[in-house]
Amino acid sequence: MAARAMWKGRIRCGDIDVPVKLYSAIKSTSGVHFRLLHDRDLQPVKQQMVNPETGKVVEYEDVRRAFPTEGGDLVMLDEEDLAELEPEGSRDIEITRFVDPETITHQWYDRPYFLGPDESNDEYFALTEALRKQKKEGVARWVMRKKEYVGALRVEGDYLMLMTLRHAGEVVPASALEAPGGRALDKREVQMAKQLVEALEGDLELEAYHDEYRERVLELVEAKAEGKVLKFPTAPGKKAEDESLSKMLEQSIKATKKKASA
Amino acid sequence: MAENEQENEQEEVRARSFWSGTITFGLVSIPVELFSANRSQRVSLRMVSEDGTPLARRYFCPKEERELDWDEIVRGYEIEDNKYVVVTDDELEKLAPEKTRDIDLRRFVDAAEIDPIYFERAYYLTPGGNSTKAYRLLAETMEKTHQAGIATFVMRGKEYLVAILADNGIMRAETLRFADEVRSADDVGLPEPEKPKAAAVRKFEKAIAKLVEKKLDEDELTDRSAEKLLKLVARKEKSGEGVVEAPQGAVEPSEGVIDLMEVLKRSLQGNAGSSGSRSSGAKKSSGSKSSGKSQANSSSKSSSSAKKSSGAKKSSGAKKSSGAKKSSAAKKSSAAKKAKKSSGAKKAKKSSGKSTKKAASGKSKSSASSAKTSSGKASGRKAAKSSGSSRSAKSGRKSA
Numbered sequence: 001m002a003a004r005a006m007w008k009g010r011i012r013c014g015d016i017d018v019p020v021k022l023y024s025a026i027k028s029t030s031g032v033h034f035r036l037l038h039d040r041d042l043q044p045v046k047q048q049m050v051n052p053e054t055g056k057v058v059e060y061e062d063v064r065r066a067f068p069t070e071g072g073d074l075v076m077l078d079e080e081d082l083a084e085l086e087p088e089g090s091r092d093i094e095i096t097r098f099v100d101p102e103t104i105t106h107q108w109y110d111r112p113y114f115l116g117p118d119e120s121n122d123e124y125f126a127l128t129e130a131l132r133k134q135k136k137e138g139v140a141r142w143v144m145r146k147k148e149y150v151g152a153l154r155v156e157g158d159y160l161m162l163m164t165l166r167h168a169g170e171v172v173p174a175s176a177l178e179a180p181g182g183r184a185l186d187k188r189e190v191q192m193a194k195q196l197v198e199a200l201e202g203d204l205e206l207e208a209y210h211d212e213y214r215e216r217v218l219e220l221v222e223a224k225a226e227g228k229v230l231k232f233p234t235a236p237g238k239k240a241e242d243e244s245l246s247k248m249l250e251q252s253i254k255a256t257k258k259k260a261s262a
Numbered sequence: 263m264a265e266n267e268q269e270n271e272q273e274e275v276r277a278r279s280f281w282s283g284t285i286t287f288g289l290v291s292i293p294v295e296l297f298s299a300n301r302s303q304r305v306s307l308r309m310v311s312e313d314g315t316p317l318a319r320r321y322f323c324p325k326e327e328r329e330l331d332w333d334e335i336v337r338g339y340e341i342e343d344n345k346y347v348v349v350t351d352d353e354l355e356k357l358a359p360e361k362t363r364d365i366d367l368r369r370f371v372d373a374a375e376i377d378p379i380y381f382e383r384a385y386y387l388t389p390g391g392n393s394t395k396a397y398r399l400l401a402e403t404m405e406k407t408h409q410a411g412i413a414t415f416v417m418r419g420k421e422y423l424v425a426i427l428a429d430n431g432i433m434r435a436e437t438l439r440f441a442d443e444v445r446s447a448d449d450v451g452l453p454e455p456e457k458p459k460a461a462a463v464r465k466f467e468k469a470i471a472k473l474v475e476k477k478l479d480e481d482e483l484t485d486r487s488a489e490k491l492l493k494l495v496a497r498k499e500k501s502g503e504g505v506v507e508a509p510q511g512a513v514e515p516s517e518g519v520i521d522l523m524e525v526l527k528r529s530l531q532g533n534a535g536s537s538g539s540r541s542s543g544a545k546k547s548s549g550s551k552s553s554g555k556s557q558a559n560s561s562s563k564s565s566s567s568a569k570k571s572s573g574a575k576k577s578s579g580a581k582k583s584s585g586a587k588k589s590s591a592a593k594k595s596s597a598a599k600k601a602k603k604s605s606g607a608k609k610a611k612k613s614s615g616k617s618t619k620k621a622a623s624g625k626s627k628s629s630a631s632s633a634k635t636s637s638g639k640a641s642g643r644k645a646a647k648s649s650g651s652s653r654s655a656k657s658g659r660k661s662a
Contacts, residue, residue, distance in 0.1 A: 014469040016466055026444055026445065035340060038335065039335065039336045040334070041325050042348070044338075049317040049320075050318050051311045052316075058311055066307065074505070074506045074507075075498050075499055075506075076505075085491055096473075099478050100476075103478050107384050114450050114452060128458075129466075130464075131466075139483075158455035159447045166300060167488070168484045168485065171384075174434065177527060178531065180394040182395060194403050194406070200370045201369075202369050204376060209412075209423045209440060209441070213358050216357045217419075218339075221349060222341075224347045232356040232359075234359075245395060251288075251289050
């Protein structure tokens with residue numbers, strides 16, 4: 001079943017003006033959704049904002065917004081202020097520059113969206129092809145549903161993808177941190193660690209991983225609903241930690257080899 | 263606006279360990295602590311009453327029409343309309359004892375092979391034990407071989423697929439989306455690719471070439487909305503319009519405010535004890551009201567200070583100790599008090615006497631509420647519960 005486009009826009013810069021439709025590349029989020037209940041009557045609780053000074057509930061329409069300043073004050077924002085802050089609506093996905101694909105690392109990635117052609121397939125696939133041939137990524141900025149985004153325009157397979165990015169300052173780069181120090185590593189151990197990684201090397205099969213925990217939670221819920229007592233898996237004993245690193249590495253390599261040959 | 267607030271709560275920077283456990287690599291176990299690698303620059307607004315009193319989120323029973331204490335609240339899964347099965351933290355923990363403790367690296371892959379669409383969030387891993395040897399050994403090996411370890415583990419009642427990567431001698435856990443969470447172009451229903459006209463491709467290639475740059479300036483990713491807000495606030499603060507003196511406990515950064523960078527740096531160097539990021543300390547603080555409260559403020563504070571530091575390598579928060587911050591803030595607020603009185607701000611209804619009293623009494627109830635919601639992600643986490651602050655641990659997110 002084809003997904004519905006969640007937004008329409010135009011990729012713009014210089015001679016480029018390509019209308020596109022935007023689709024979420026994420027289906028759902030994993031996990032189990034619980035509700036908070038009152039323990040006595042198992043009623044879902046209602047959340048409300050309360051004025052702690054008066055103890056009275058403040059209805060949503062009476063809630064005001066304020067900005068906490070560094071000096072410990074609050075700056076009240078009225079409706080006019082909030083309207084002023086709202087970004088101007090636009091259909092433009094403005095490309096400010098093109099860079100090599102490795103320039104924006106995945107640490108900046110936030111949410112992926114597929115772009116599909118709108119109005120003209122020709123223009124869309126021409127842009128995809130041009131971007132692929134130039135081996136570049138576009139840096140994009142746009143306003144969608146009253147929110148401002150920055151993103152990367154990339155080629156994914158035969159199609160365009162728009163990846164929203166985190167804003168400036170939001171990523172702590174590894175280069176700003178100092179690695180843990182200590183005595184120089186033992187050459188033999190370095191060699192063994194490399195061997196062990198190699199022994200465990202394989203293809204990336206992301207399809208093989210599932211949210212098993214979710215399944216277990218649902219099983220538990222089902223068992224409880226039927227009044228059954230669920231048996232919990234027993235925790236395996238903690239591994240010994242007093243052995244020397246070398247010994248552990250050695251044994252690990254042996255164990256993986258055995259597995260591989262079996 | 264409401265939507266923004268929701269997201270702010272979910273993206274709060276946590277200047278403390280999210281999870282502590284071990285990475286197992288063959289028979290080798292490496293104790294680690296997990297910290298967010300992202301800090302929210304988004305400026306968060308507070309919900310207040312008409313006269314500027316910060317509001318608290320409370321829970322009510324719709325049937326009995328009264329406010330509930332946290333220990334009267336349980337978590338339930340809806341099996342049919344309005345029928346729930348109660349699930350306890352203890353049960354959730356018991357469901358996967360090994361996965362809540364270990365990230366078991368049984369498969370290594372070429373790090374470049376992971377499709378970008380899968381990456382979700384990054385966390386730094388810092389050595390948790392007394393020795394950094396095994397940590398450094400694995401980090402160096404992965405970095406040199408460009409390999410990433412793949413595993414699943416359970417954190418706060420949710421299973422995560424994760425790629426462990428090393429960069430600059432530091433390990434990072436990148437959570438990945440499960441394969442069944444992402445769509446392909448086919449799933450979306452995009453049309454069959456067509457061969458474009460060569461002339462059109464050439465035209466676009468030229469347009470692209472004109473705008474090619476070697477680097478990406480981080481300024482290009484500036485959060486303009488946040489900048490706009492800061493400007494507006496500065497303008498209003500200057501004119502005194504709409505400035506309200508808040509109860510001090512509610513908005514002022516407390517001693518619990520710790521810059522994420524500082525915590526990371528300390529934790530990487532193995533002297534995290536004082537910052538509360540060691541496993542025992544982290545557990546205690548993860549539910550504590552003061553730390554949660556501080557976060558609501560730290561995000562606004564960091565918007566200006568962090569911007570400066572984002573590019574510069576060594577401009578950590580270490581210099582600006584939270585103590586210094588506090589004292590300057592205190593000075594400022596008393597000065598501001600005077601200023602406001604004279605400026606005749608319309609809404610500065612609160613007498614300064616009142617607010618001083620509040621400051622002395624410490625945390626007001628409202629500040630606790632922000633802790634509740636901001637640290638509320640910790641659902642199903644036994645550690646937080648056992649520290650006696652289950653209130654903050656369970657609230658907020660109802661999913662596990």
